[in-house]
Amino acid sequence: MKVEICPEAFNPWQAIQDYQAALPSAAAKFGATSIFIGTMRDYNDGVGVQSMTLDYYPGMTEKQLGKILGDAGRQWEIIDAYVVHRVGEIRPDEAIVLVAVWSAHRGDAFDACRFIMETLKSTAPFWKKEVSDTGQTRWVEKNTDGYKNVQP
Amino acid sequence: MSIKVRYFASLGEHLGRSENDLEFAQGMSVKDIWVLSTSGAPIPDNVLTAVNMEYADLEAQVQDGDEVAFFPPVTGG
Numbered sequence: 001m002k003v004e005i006c007p008e009a010f011n012p013w014q015a016i017q018d019y020q021a022a023l024p025s026a027a028a029k030f031g032a033t034s035i036f037i038g039t040m041r042d043y044n045d046g047v048g049v050q051s052m053t054l055d056y057y058p059g060m061t062e063k064q065l066g067k068i069l070g071d072a073g074r075q076w077e078i079i080d081a082y083v084v085h086r087v088g089e090i091r092p093d094e095a096i097v098l099v100a101v102w103s104a105h106r107g108d109a110f111d112a113c114r115f116i117m118e119t120l121k122s123t124a125p126f127w128k129k130e131v132s133d134t135g136q137t138r139w140v141e142k143n144t145d146g147y148k149n150v151q152p
Numbered sequence: 153m154s155i156k157v158r159y160f161a162s163l164g165e166h167l168g169r170s171e172n173d174l175e176f177a178q179g180m181s182v183k184d185i186w187v188l189s190t191s192g193a194p195i196p197d198n199v200l201t202a203v204n205m206e207y208a209d210l211e212a213q214v215q216d217g218d219e220v221a222f223f224p225p226v227t228g229g
Contacts, residue, residue: 038229054228055161057221060205085228097229117229123207125200126228127161139162140227142198 001073003065004084005056012037012084012098019082019100030079030102034109036117042092044140048133052140054087054096057125061085068119072101076108081116085126118146153216157189160223163196176216183210185220198225 002019016035020026042049069081084098099116103109121143128140158164158171167190174189182201186193201208202221214220 056228057158057160057202057205057223060202060221063205064207121226121229123226124228125160125202125223125226127224128227129161139165139224142225143227143229 001066001069001081002083003062003069004082005058005062006084006086007088009090009094010084010086010098012095015084015098016082016100020102023080023102026079026102030104032103032106032109034101034103034106034113036097036099036113037095038097038117040090040092040094040096044130047130049092049130050133050135051089051091052128052130053089054085055127055129056085056087061125064124065120068116068124071119072112072116075115076103076112077105078103078108078112081112083116083120085120085124087126114146121146155185155214155217156219157185158219158221160221163199163222163224167193176214180214181210182208182212182214182220185214186210186222196224199223200225 065083072081079102082100086096090096099113101109101113129137130140131137153176154173155176156171157174159167164170172189186195200223201210203212203218
């Protein structure tokens with residue numbers, strides 16, 4: 001299992017491929033790979049957004065992400081899990097977060113991937129500050145609960 | 153003998169600093185650290201707190217050399 005904090009733009013598809021290629025012991029063992037990719041939109045809360053800065057708590061963020069993966073590994077039968085999260089200045093259309101889970105069966109892969117992502121959203125120390133189309137900055141105040149319906 | 157206190161994101165911006173050192177006294181809780189560091193400013197309702205990079209509650213006891221952090225709700229992902 002691996003956690004990466006990434007200060008530069010990254011290609012999530014390439015990251016998955018590279019990580020999986022380096023898992024020879026898992027070859028022919030996993031039957032399911034579940035992937036979540038979070039990408040930056042150019043709007044939020046009805047306002048156009050031109051960029052944002054993602055701040056984090058070096059040390060604690062990695063520790064908390066590692067704990068989340070460990071918790072997932074205790075709750076579901078997973079072969080491996082991989083998380084990449086961007087920090088620094090991000091622009092629309094760039095990937096913010098990648099969660100990938102490899103498992104023998106889809107149930108564990110789906111459920112563990114969802115758990116990792118939702119727990120990351122509510123407990124991993126990251127904070128977004130947006131710059132609107134008009135140049136105004138604002139901190140994003142809170143994340144929505146992904147298990148509840150959100151307004152379109 | 154001291155502890156390091158850190159503040160992140162909007163909370164740090166609001167206080168005008170990202171960290172400070174504090175003289176350690178036996179028996180201090182995370183809440184006491186906040187009160188001493190901010191000269192008694194009210195604790196924000198939604199504040200999150202950590203000791204040595206692990207979540208801890210406001211009543212948790214602090215030891216010499218600890219790092220205590222205060223931050224707003226997280227918004228990653």
